[in-house]
Amino acid sequence: MCLSYLNTTAPSLLMLHKQSNKPHFPCQLIYHMVIIYVCHCINIISADEEGTLMTRNEIQRSSLLLEIGTEYIPARFLPSAIQQLKENTETIFKDNHIRFSEVKTLGSPRRLTVIAHGIPPMQEDRTKEIFGPSKKAAFDADGRPTKAAIGFANSQGISVEKLIVKKKDKGEYVVAVIEEKGIHVREFLPDILKKIVLSVHLPKSMRWGSNDMRFIRPIRWLLSLFDNETISFEIDGIKSSNMTRGHRFLSPAAFQIKEIPAYAKLLANNHVIVDPQERRRIITEKAEELSSSINGKIVKDEELIETVSNLVEYPVPVLGSFSEEYLKLPKELLITVMREHQKYFAIEDIKGVLTNYFIIISNTAEENSETVKIGAERVIRARFEDAKFYFEEDCRKKLEDRINDLKNVVYQEKLGTLYEKALRVKNLASYLASKINASLTQKVERAALL
Template sequence: MSNKYLLEIGVEEMPARFVKNTLEQMKNYTTKLLKNERIEFQEIKLNSTPRRLVLLIDGLAENQEDLKEVVKGPSKKIAFDKDGNPTKALEGFVRGQGASLDDVFLQEHNGEEYVYVNKVKEGKLVEDILKENMANMIKSISFPKSMKWGGKNLRFARPIRWILSMLNDKVVEFDLEGIVASNITRGHRFLGSSHIEIGNVDEYISKLKENYVIVDANTRKEKIKYGCEKLAREKGGNILQDEGLLDEITNIVEYPTPIIGRIKEEYLELPKEVVITPMKEHQRYFPVIDDKKRLLPYFITVRNGNEDHIDMVIKGNEKVIGARLEDAKFFFNEDKKEPLENCVESLKDIVFQEKLGTLYDKTIRIQKLAVKIGNYLEVGEETAKNIERAGYLSKADLVTKMVDEFTELQGVMGREYAKISGENEITSLAIYEQYLPRYAGDELPTTTAGAVLSIADKLDTIAGCFAIGIQPTGSQDPYGLRRQALGIINIILDKKLNLSLGELIDFALYIYVEENGLAFDYNQVKGDILEFFNGRIKNMFIDMGFRYDIVDAILATGIDDVFDMKLRADKLNTWLNKEELNDILQAFNRVKTLADKSETNEVKRDLLVEKEEIRLYETFNIVEEKVIASLNKKEYDRALDYMISLKEPIDSFFDNVMVMVEDEKIKHNRLGLVRKISDTMLMICDLSKIVNK
């Protein structure tokens, strides 16, 4: 029989941001449970609305599979007496396994015979296993924030109000701290019944739909998207696409009905983001734009209900967004009365981090660090001026009335107020671009000044936090250091910047000492930051499709130029397709193994006595020169080709020359030669890290 099990956890409105992870936890727990308990099933489906988390197991077996196992008992000499009769030890073993003496057989183990029995454990009813485990599954779910209610020990994102648990047409009852599972669910909070009896799993979806609940999230999402686009087209526009906002709205309504409202034309005179931010971030509205992406005086929102009294709902929403935009207009006009530069001094009153000073302190550090990075990159004079000016103004908008009310507009208002204050286009844009990228997949800085300022801002935070011992641990990363490190790496790769991470970290840490008098173990902190970056680089390169061993081979060189690492990884990835790769790797693994035993790469020509070592030495001298020339041109594949031309003389050397001889001078000279070859190879990559597939 193809059974279906349905579990619905009824809750107070669940925060949209918790839904995805919660459903994943439910699926992972259930999948593991079914596999561990030997229960066959076809599919696990998850769904949700703001008031319910839904788990459906389709194609569920009736019983566990029987467990067949061979159980080892006492040795033959203990199981039988000298006459071959069963002893009490054997009888006790057989009785304990629920078997008979006829089931016993002998089998050798470690040179001695032992008695065994075949034991069959009959599978339990799946219904009983579900009863025993579903409460534990619910308790196992963790949230970024959880709560307790009604004197219960149970913690959950929101209070659990009911549980529906059914196997086909039968209630699978269990008790979760006084909340007893049943076949009763609830419809829409205002439009549906609060007592809906489900007679069979198959009628669950339809009965809830009758009560204004669309359980399937994808169905709700498509309904929202289609309805919003239709309303926008009727006004000659399109919705401003935002997949994240669409997902969020999908998770905060059970019965979506899109509606369209209007805003005053005068608000369109405000900067575009000033209108969009209150709509999207505060009210969960879709802005409407024309074909040229200009804002139109409309917004689209989604009502959690039907079309009854829709005019009143539209007016209410228009009133709310109107008040928001009126505030924004007031703040904008007030902020414009003073040039942005005048706001910088006020940053002295805002603490960035207790041990790292104020936002003014951070501003000065960012400015100095950005200037150093600009000089390192040898940017032009005009760009250097823009970098320095943008650094000074970088955080000024944080004390404006607009950003105080709408924090999401940091950087955006800095750009707008800088333009109004007479700053040039590049300086103004760099102030905005310092925050890019804000999340995975976000846009990257388009200007050199913006890229440099963004790197400086992010690196200042990373260096400061590591210096005072605030480092990411597990899932804890309160200052978003992982995200900021990834941002720096993405900018470097996008702009093809040749930057030494080690030198950048030096710049940042020196400035902390100069400006803040910060005391810390310099070498330890720098090493920790480099290791932190290498971890992010490794993960990012693997996500790009590079093999882990290629990434390890590049990182092992100690190179800290991210863009150069990417070039090497690309070249090595292609180069490894060579047919003779296995022989090449064997040769260089032999080199690396012996090289690790030498403390120097010094070689004295007069101590070379065997023809094979003389030949290797002379061939290497020619190759080394070519390798270095190729490295200077970043022709890493060609450099590798030159190195593998050493394969034959290396093999001949190892086959015919004893390295570890009694004569210490000759031994160390030979080790030095091997070390010299290894060190040159490491200037490209560490081939000993490569795993031949």
Template sequence: MAKDFLLEIGTEEIPASYIKPALEAMAAMLSKTLSEQRAAHGSIQTMATPRRLVWLIKDVAEKQEAQTIEITGPPKAAAFDESGNPTQAALGFARAQGVSPDELQVKQTGKGEYVVVSRHQAGISTVDILSGVLADLIQDIPFPKSMRWGSLKVTFARPIHWIVALLGQEVVPCTYGNVTSGNTSYGHRFMSPGPFEVTEIDGYVEALRERFVIVDIEERTERIRQLVAACAKEKNGTIREDEGLLDEVVQLAEYPTAVCGSFDKHYLELPQEVLITAMRSHQRYFAVVDDAGKLMPYFVTVNNTLTRDPQVVAHGNERVIRARLEDARFYYVADQKVSLEDRVEELKEVVFHSKLGTSYEKLERFKALAEHMADQVAPEQKPTVSRAAFLCKADLVTGTVSEFPSLQGVMGRAYARLANEDAAVAEAIYEHYLPTHSGGALPSGTAGALVSMGDKLDTVVGCFGVGQIPTGTADPFALRRQALGIIRIILAKDLSLSLYDLIKQALDGLDGKLTEPKEQTYQAVLDFFKVRLQHFLIGQDQPQDVVDAVLAYHLDPLVETVAKISTLKAFKESETFEPLVGTVKRVVNILKEPVDGDVDPELFVNQAEKDLYQEVVTCEQELEKVLAKRDYGDVLERLSELKGPIDHFFDDVMVLDKDLSLRQNRLALLTRIANLFQQLADFSRLVL
């Protein structure tokens, strides 16, 4: 009979950002453990509050599935004599396995006939399985930082106070540190701090709710949405949408309540982003906006307890935010006393990287890169690109950005506007930081896009050039994100830029800074971009075999590479795909390796090879023109016309002729055919 399994780990308050990854990791480990131990189970539900991590597994088998195992002994020839009697080898094997010689069986294996013993293993109870692994699984839950407490040697994100581990109504014994599992849980720290027994897993969620703990994350999220929306509605406003803040606040309260507060209207003179950041980053307040999306002088806070007098709480929150906003106003006013242009000089005192120099040196490098790109794709934008690149890092030395680092770029744009810089320059200053995450918004303008790519490329190439390459666990300069940002911008803007050229330009700008060999760095960066492009395209639902086939021979320019992939993806759905690819694979399989040397028509002895050669020559001439138009559908259509002549060639011609000169000539012809198809992709990698 299947039973539900409940695991609750009760702790001190765990940081909000730790919770979701921990839940996912433990769920995966529990599922893997049960599967490996042949204990069937149903779905896994994860729940949490700041003080507890919870896993509820439905329909867990009471015991593992029984199995029959075979133990292989000596070969039959060594186990029995000519009369079929067991030898000492067979007798010794039987004795070691605790069976009589009569129970030995002979089984055919890949190595011949061997003596085997079949043994039935009854399944052990799931309680025993879980009891034996829970402590190790708890220890293996990953956290950015773990801690020890008391004199214990075990670690966890925060000290553990209780563990509930139940299979049905039976306690799963487990000890972690000085805490032993049981069926005792606890309610809200302040509103219902006492212990209670979990007598029924089905009633666990409701029992906590009665004790002012909403353990279901989705339920708590929806409760907060409704509470803060109601508060904003009282002020004739709505909550500014902020899923990131909501996700964080959800993990800060076990029983959320909401209170509305206000601030002086004169603070609305500050840039909207400054106000939002001051409320969000430090205080985790939700901003209230009007129907036009403009900030109102109100905010909503989420608390972890029921409040007797909301006004008292609101006044306390108002005092806190008033101090934060006053600081922001002070910095904002002070920053305007020095122009962005004058602040650029201060970047000479800001270290970007110990081996790559100051932020000013970096600015000079990526400014040159951005101007180089502008020359190629938007020469009319070069003055805007140049000015934006020069000013875009100046806000890093302002007081506002020092206090609120997330406002880099935002304040640069604001101060540029106040200084009457061109609107396109101001916007490019902000947009050069985009995208800020893997699926984030891209620069809308060309100038911002080029400055963004220049900045990101200098960082990627520079870090590779000094040996700071991302690992599986560390990417301190977010090089993966930066490379992906470059790829996304090039593709979205349809920029005819050569990645090969840009990497070389970036390397030239880093002369005197590199600690790694230049050619080695160039290839490493190129490979890095190739992997990032591969992951990006597969994530965009491009077939992996098509992506691999095109990237085997093509990477640059990116827009053309992606066009080839899209063409091949569409081709996979056609009736001619399998026949053509099958023919090309036959060409590649016979070649194994490309053959050097020219094709000599004088050595042809068969009409089929003469016809194929003439078709190849014609195709080579026509394909050059079609490729220049970058219409890869036409390229594929022209290549498809080679199928018939190739098939006739294989039907009528012995490629691997005994005459070496004929063989070499025919292989050289096949090499030219392979080269034609390779202008689109490595067709041998396509999956039929």
């Protein structure tokens, strides 16, 4: 590039040489050509270096991994904790002028994880304006700065000449414009990570040991990586490292995470599916496969899928069954027992008739499925026996025979008993029925009373 530039410059210099009568001009010509060559090379290198630096600053982006290892987090808390962790991380990054391209949060019963991508090496430069005394107090009648202006400028670390005047509310005030250069993100990451961990707050938290720190459940380990480098910080005596833990029973030993992209895969190798959506997918697909094997389909229950996916770290659906004798009980009763008490998925046939099969989501290896199946069937048998007993007991007595029992139950101190409330509802229903369809009044009164 430099030689081509020299070739384009040489003809002009030769023209000057022909027009000159000085005998020493050839030496000057060579001198000038060399100077031009060197200077142009320097300019090219400088421009190239500047471009390279800018490119590096734009391209060089880092990733951050933070894992908070805990005791088992209740399933009902996990989704809100994951969402709160994401929102808080984004807010803390923005408040500290750290740019990012994406913040993703994951979680399982024993861990909360945040992974951030696109973090530059440097914090953003920023400008802040600090309002000082009013213009009248800052300058005298001749426009010279007063002690108030000089003192304000000194307090902000700038010369009084750099103060500007801006309107605010109904007056004018002097303003100090402070230029703050960003620092290396790595330097203050430990404080940022502490803020992120301590920012997660739920309605119910607990304190453990002899310390005052509160969290959803006791923290047992902290994993933090900035690219492949461990970020060291400490919370409540727990020091961060690049170590995590797998499934509590299937892979209890701690192991290293050396690279952020390998995080999820290494956990999966140690029987932990850290992504809630992946656990949900596994549960749904495997449950549908098992139910199809008996020509059935699971009773759709999105809330139960959400709950179960937050109860286990390594979901393995298992097909179980119970005696057909229990199918004599109401379908709704059986589904409620399986759903509410055991977190089992009921299975119905293609016509919507409940079958004597169910699916349990275990938190253990697939080779343990037979043991899980036997235990689940034993438990559900006992639950159905209880349900059968109470259902049959309730059927021995008619609802209308139970009305007088309501006289012994207070509804509200100033409003009387439940029996009196039932009578009021009956009277209101009777009045409305008489206005709409008098022939239905008797049936409406009975329905309201029961």
